[in-house]
Amino acid sequence: xxxxxxxxxxxxxxxxxxxxxxxxxxxxxxxxxxxxxxxxxxxxxxxxxxxxxxxxxxxxxxxxxxxxxxxxxxxxxxxxxxxxxxxxxxxxxxxxxxxxxxxxxxxxxxxxxxxxxxxxxxxxxxxxxxxxxxxxxxxxxxxxxxxxxxxxxxxxxxxxxxxxxxxxxxxxxxxxxxxxxxxxxxxxxxxxxxxxxxxxxxxxxxxxxxxxxxxxxxxxxxxxxxxxxxxxxxxxxxxxxxxxxxxxxxxxxxxxxxxxxxxxxx
Numbered sequence: 573x574x575x576x577x578x579x580x581x582x583x584x585x586x587x588x589x590x591x592x593x594x595x596x597x598x599x600x601x602x603x604x605x606x607x608x609x610x611x612x613x614x615x616x617x618x619x620x621x622x623x624x625x626x627x628x629x630x631x632x633x634x635x636x637x638x639x640x641x642x643x644x645x646x647x648x649x650x651x652x653x654x655x656x657x658x659x660x661x662x663x664x665x666x667x668x669x670x671x672x673x674x675x676x677x678x679x680x681x682x683x684x685x686x687x688x689x690x691x692x693x694x695x696x697x698x699x700x701x702x703x704x705x706x707x708x709x710x711x712x713x714x715x716x717x718x719x720x721x722x723x724x725x726x727x728x729x730x731x732x733x734x735x736x737x738x739x740x741x742x743x744x745x746x747x748x749x750x751x752x753x754x755x756x757x758x759x760x761x762x763x764x765x766x767x768x769x770x771x772x773x774x775x776x777x778x779x780x781x782x783x784x785x786x787x788x789x790x791x792x793x794x795x796x797x798x799x800x801x802x803x804x805x806x807x808x809x810x811x812x813x814x815x816x817x818x819x820x821x822x823x824x825x826x827x828x829x830x831x832x833x834x835x836x837x838x
Contacts (some may be wrong), residue, residue, distance in 0.1 A: 573684070574831050579637055580582035580691070581586050581590065586646075587630050604752070604828070606634050606753050607753065607756065607788040607789055608786070608788075610734050610787055610788065610789070611789060614791055614792065615778060615792075616627050616792040616793075616834070616836055617836075618778070618793060618796065620753070620823060622778070623793075623796045623797070623800070623823065624819060625776065626773075626776040626778065626779050626781075626796075626797055626824065627769075627796070627797050627801070627819075628775040628801050628812065628815075629771065629775065629776060629783060630770075630771050630772075630773060630776075630779065630781045630797060631645055631768065631769050631771070631797070631800075631801055632644070632645070632771065632812060632814075633770075633771040634740040640755070642776075642832060643706065643811060643812055644737045644738060644775055644808075644809050644810065644811060645741055645768070645801070645806060645807065645808055645809060645810040645815060646731070646733050646737045646738075646768045646770070646808060647738070647739060647767065647768040647801055647802065647806070647808050648680075648692070648738070648739045648767060648768070649738045649807075650680065650692070650738075650798055650810055651681040651682070652680065652682040652683075652692060652693055652767065653682075653683060653684070653685035653690055653691045653692055653693065654666070654683070654684050654685060654691060654693040654694075654695060654763070655670055655684065655685040655686075655688045655691035655695065656684075656694075656695040656696075656697060657688070657694070657695070657696055657697065657736060658695075658697025658698065658748060659697050659748045661744070662697045662748045662755060663697065665752075665755065665756065665759065666684075666695055666697075666759060666763075667684055669756070669760060669763060669790075670682060670683060670763070671683075672789075672790050673764070673790060673798075675833065676790055676795050676798075676799075676830075676833055676834075677795070677798045677799055677802055678799055678803075678826075678829045679799075679802045679803055679804055680798065680800070680802040681765070682767075692740065692742065693741075693742045693743075693744065693763070693766055694741075694742070694744070694833035695744045695745075695746065695759075695763070696743065696744070696746070697746055697747075697748045698745065698746070698747060698748065699747065700726075700747045700749050700750060703725075703726075703747055704716060706745055707720070707725075707728070707745065710730075710743060710745070711730075717754070721803075725806065726747060726754065726758060727744075727745060727746045727747060727752065727761075727762050728744075728745050728762065729742060729743065729744040729745070729762035729763070729765050729766040729770075730742065730743055730766070731743070731768075732810075735807040736808055736809050736810045738809075739766075739767070739768060739808070742766035742767070743765075743766070744759075744762045744763055744766050745762075746759055746762065752788075753786075753788050754787040756789065757780070757786050757787060757788045760780060760787070760789065760790055761780045761781065764780070764781075764794065764798060765781065766791075767798070767801070767802075768801050769781060769797055769798070769801060778791075778793040779793055779794055779797065779830070780794055781794070781797075782803075792830060792834055792836070795830050795833075795834070796826060796827075796830055799820060799825065799826040799830060800826055802818070803822045803825065803826060805818045805821070805822050806818065806822060807820050
């Protein structure tokens, strides 16, 4: 269960919540094709303004506010180790997702942990009918009821940060029985948001951190956002103005990396 349950005040927590599983799930045979179709038509070329705009909107603030808006960068400054509990086939998918993120985010040290005690990101895999009970166990029934009534989530993530805005522990809750597409879409979004870009936005149409957008894979646009966040020059606790001062140099290097790792044309 969540390590920070009853151990820290809610002021130190930030949550990201997704509602992407509410639609009718397509047949299993159609789900890989749905992801492949999105990849074939994916937009992969973006202006500096489009990338920076998305980064600033997702890296600052929080989708579900427990203690007001936080205009500081939040990220891990230590290696990220992920442990998943629950259904074996979904755990195997989580292994592939973590490896995919590690491949595409240059300065992020992320891998699976051998045990829960070795992890700072805990992924809890549950049946849909057990989601509310699981959320209640993590955050209490009153907070869980508030989340359910306002957003009726399919999955969610949250993290605990210290006074330097360094993330110390994250929890991700995913449902396992809504089909592969919903699971992958939720898993990528919530795991990535648990690393820092916690704020969803409806004004950026290319990011998975938009509840109106479903992908099921780690797209190029969001690779830009995560690579910006985990560049060593972007540090936990930085303000908007401090980030803007270093972004031009960071973005130039991130562009080169994303182009290389995705074999993008000039």
